[in-house]
Amino acid sequence: MRGRARRRLVDLVRQRIDIAYRIAVDAARKGEWEYSSRLGSYIKRMSMATRVRMNRRVKRGLCKRCSIALIPGVTATVRTRSQGCFSYIIIRCRACGWIHRYPYKTRCKHGGSKG
Secondary structure (H helix, E strand, C coil), X not given: CCHHHHHHHHHHHHHHHHHHHHHHHHHHHCCCHHHHHHHHHHHHHHHHHHCCCXXXXXXXXXXCCCCCEXXXXXXXXXXXXXXXXXXXXXXXXXXXXXEEEEEEEECCCCCCCCC
């Protein structure tokens, strides 16, 4: 598949991923965690089978272990933490306990020379 046909496929798959992700989020908010998890698995399979990357919002919005839609306060707990020069966000899935860490800021810059 080349050129225009590939771009049309990528556009179609991204639209379907976005729609399925919104439905998964709504299902998780209603308490239907199993349905949300199945939709998350469907999104991941569709992305892998067509070799289309999920955007960052969708990729970070799904648990890597159980594929449930991560919603702060509903299906996930969110904390911030700093360790040394690095700060990061910790997202913990309430369904399976999986922990995701995403860096968001570097605080200090060392200007000294190595000795």
